[in-house]
Amino acid sequence: MIDFTNKAITTKSDLESEQLLKKAVAQGFGLPKGEKALIANRFFRFIGTPYKQILIPATISHAEFDQAISYTDLFGDPETELRKIVDSATRWCRAYGYEHLSIFANEGIDKFSGKGLAKTSEGIIQRVDADVMKPRKITIAELEKQLGCPIEIVS
Numbered sequence: 001m002i003d004f005t006n007k008a009i010t011t012k013s014d015l016e017s018e019q020l021l022k023k024a025v026a027q028g029f030g031l032p033k034g035e036k037a038l039i040a041n042r043f044f045r046f047i048g049t050p051y052k053q054i055l056i057p058a059t060i061s062h063a064e065f066d067q068a069i070s071y072t073d074l075f076g077d078p079e080t081e082l083r084k085i086v087d088s089a090t091r092w093c094r095a096y097g098y099e100h101l102s103i104f105a106n107e108g109i110d111k112f113s114g115k116g117l118a119k120t121s122e123g124i125i126q127r128v129d130a131d132v133m134k135p136r137k138i139t140i141a142e143l144e145k146q147l148g149c150p151i152e153i154v155s
Helices: 014-026 062-067 071-075 078-096 140-147
Strands: 008-010 043-047 053-055 100-107 111-119 125-133
Touching: 008 062, 008 071, 014 043, 014 071, 078 100
Parallel strands: none
Antiparallel strands: 008 043, 043 053, 100 111, 111 125
16 A cells, blocks of 8 residues: 655546545545545545644646656556456567457456457367456454464554
């Protein structure tokens, strides 16, 4: 998890702004207005003391904007990452002689499940299944029970 404290972050779209605000709220940052009212903004400053707060300045200098971190620099660009996956799959098909490749991923309650299905012109079918577990939150009591000793959280 990336800590936003004392950072300035820029976004390029409403979707990026919305995702950034959701992540900031999950970290305990307070919003000056409702989340829906803030998604149209493209510059966010995160203050850590005395309270975690998000500031949206009315005016921004060019120097401030240039020094800010881009959302895509922090979290990656989904389109670029998808392009890498497609490029890798296309190269795999070419190397092993497959004509058709389908990749599916589904979100479940506790995991993401994926499936790959490849076919050749001779009718040979290759199938692969994969599961990736979702992270889950645990309580201190669950952690103490698992480790068998008391836990103290120090900030």
